[in-house]
Amino acid sequence: MGSVLSRPERAVDYVPETVTRSVKLLVAGNFGVGKTTFVSSVSEIKPLRTEETITEASVGIDDMVGLPGKVNTTVAMDFGRITLNPQLALYLFGTPGQQRFVPLWEELARGALGALVLVDTRRIEKADEVLSVLEERGVPYSVAVNRFEGAQSYPLDEIRDALDLTPDTPLTALDARHRGTCLQSLITLVEFLFHRVETRR
């Protein structure tokens, strides 16, 4: 975060004039799971980045050993936008899933329709933390496995067991570089959110 000159100017992609409403979905997952790639694949604008400084407990953070108390960390969030109809814009926020970024989560989770959790089968245990953070905040979610090239492909049933997902939690597979598979996972998420609200009524 610096001066006006710290980063090259880019053309501003304004929201179309007809848009009067905006909603957000979270694309959650751990570092390197493909959140930014996913957002790039579906966004109609080149993804944007914001940075927020949060204060977190330093316990357990390797490079802060010996510095007790609290530290400030800059957390970057990449996000994109899709105009869904002339009146409605959808924002997708790539959201780091770690428990230590919870201060940021409070803000992101408020008003979010739901979250798509991206999972890497090579580091599946990392997903537990993300799922816990969402559950604690009552953010409804679906899960999508990002199929990395060269990674062993597991049946979705095994992944469902490994993640201990409830039977109604949607689980899909996608390639974060391929728009079609990403959109399909978003559709599956919103169908789930829709039916959830419908059943509750």
Added chain:
Amino acid sequence: MTRSRRDPDLVRAYVRTGGRLRPTRELDLVTLVIAKSDPTPGAAPDVVRVMNLCSRRGALSVAEIAAYLDLPPSVVKILVADLMDSEHLVTPTPAENLPEIALLEEVLNGLRALPA
């Protein structure tokens, strides 16, 4: 004392926002705003930057303003809330809120209609 007593980021946010740490109204990262009038002459540099960005062709969300101006969203919220209080910025959002189910249906239809 191994660390500075004051948090430089908080100090900077404090200075940039005229001494406040909280916005005057509830704003979300995706709250849309659009310029209604020119900035007041002599306004603070960050205020002028927000107004210059917003005063062209259409609306932007709080998150987009933060990204384009390279400012933390927490600071942008305070600036935008002030500019809404002074009616320099307005939100195009209609007053009535759609029920969640209607909104979800609209999102679903929109996603299904996108070209793969």
